[in-house]
Amino acid sequence: MRRMIAGCMMAAVLLLAGSPARAAEENLGDKVKKACSKELSTFCKGVPEGEGRILACLYAFQDKVSDKCLYAVYDAADQLERAATAVKFAYSQCQADLQKFCADVKLGQGRGLACLQKHDKDVSQQCKDALQQTGITKAAAKKK
Numbered sequence: 314m315r316r317m318i319a320g321c322m323m324a325a326v327l328l329l330a331g332s333p334a335r336a337a338e339e340n341l342g343d344k345v346k347k348a349c350s351k352e353l354s355t356f357c358k359g360v361p362e363g364e365g366r367i368l369a370c371l372y373a374f375q376d377k378v379s380d381k382c383l384y385a386v387y388d389a390a391d392q393l394e395r396a397a398t399a400v401k402f403a404y405s406q407c408q409a410d411l412q413k414f415c416a417d418v419k420l421g422q423g424r425g426l427a428c429l430q431k432h433d434k435d436v437s438q439q440c441k442d443a444l445q446q447t448g449i450t451k452a453a454a455k456k457k
Contacts, residue, residue: 341389348385352378399447406443410436426450 346353349371356377357370371378371386404411407429411420414435415428426449429436444450 341392345382345385345389349378349382352382399449403440403443403447403449407436407440410440 345368352371352374353367356374357367360366360370368386371382375383410429410432411425414432415425418424418428426444429440429444
């Protein structure tokens, strides 16, 4: 069981290092911090945040990490994987629109979505549907 969760911890490290879903990442990060507060203050004190270093520290001490902490990391990895899948699907459905309307936009940090929203009247229905089905447009509306 701990091996399976350790694998998920590594997946979380990779996903947190480059996740496109920053809002979800921050919320999940808070949940992991809360569930792993004892471990973080004991084993990972002084480890700087960012680029998956905290999760790498937890992974290094996986044999000493509580089940509560392991579950929080496993759950975060699962949620991040679903968010990454949603973004990948939306990108595949909006790729032609991105090339047509946003070729000069450097993708990342919501710039592609902002460009698509700027050209909302001209964006394909396929792209609009994908953004709505994945909840990406709802998440962007909440941030504003």
